[in-house]
Amino acid sequence: MARGDGGKPVFEDDKERHGWLDLMERACGSFGWWVHAWVLMGKHFHLLLETPQPNLVSGMKWLLSTYSQGWPHLLRMLEKVPGRKVGASRRVGGAEKDHGEKEALRIVKEGSRMLGLPLQQAELASLRKSDVRKVQLAILLRTHTTVSNGWIAQKLTMGHPGSVSRSVTDGRADTKLTKIVKEIENVLIRVL
Numbered sequence: 001m002a003r004g005d006g007g008k009p010v011f012e013d014d015k016e017r018h019g020w021l022d023l024m025e026r027a028c029g030s031f032g033w034w035v036h037a038w039v040l041m042g043k044h045f046h047l048l049l050e051t052p053q054p055n056l057v058s059g060m061k062w063l064l065s066t067y068s069q070g071w072p073h074l075l076r077m078l079e080k081v082p083g084r085k086v087g088a089s090r091r092v093g094g095a096e097k098d099h100g101e102k103e104a105l106r107i108v109k110e111g112s113r114m115l116g117l118p119l120q121q122a123e124l125a126s127l128r129k130s131d132v133r134k135v136q137l138a139i140l141l142r143t144h145t146t147v148s149n150g151w152i153a154q155k156l157t158m159g160h161p162g163s164v165s166r167s168v169t170d171g172r173a174d175t176k177l178t179k180i181v182k183e184i185e186n187v188l189i190r191v192l
Helices: 014-031 056-069 071-078 101-115 121-125 132-144 149-155 161-173 175-188
Strands: 034-040 044-050
Touching (some): 101 132, 132 161, 132 175, 149 161
């Protein structure tokens, strides 16, 4: 359960409620959560979540801060996010997928191969920090795992973690780039 600050409304209309649910879908995809039930009220909400990974605190921090910081333009931002049913699980061969570093390493390996990115740090470092292929891979990592921007910056030699955040935000706003990311994602679905 979470309440609005000082009893203020969390949701003022249905459009904001739908935007929040879209953001919740993204959190479920990134953190591997299963949502069993939810109630969205004007000044608070209730969630019944199952968290196969011990990431409730980090996930809620991300969810609430993303919603509150992006409140004025949240719905425009969410238009760029590919849909997924709230609580949709990611099972492969009956086993729940890891959404942390192990899964991120798999995505880096397979995604790098598909994008023609080298796996060696020295070779990656010789490329621009904002190389479009690095940005595409960073978007996949932010969408499908819980690794930090710092982890991504280090693995993909993208500089400061803030650079990763800016690159991912800008990349998600680029429809041409997101189309390519979606195509890669469709091929990697067996891995993801």
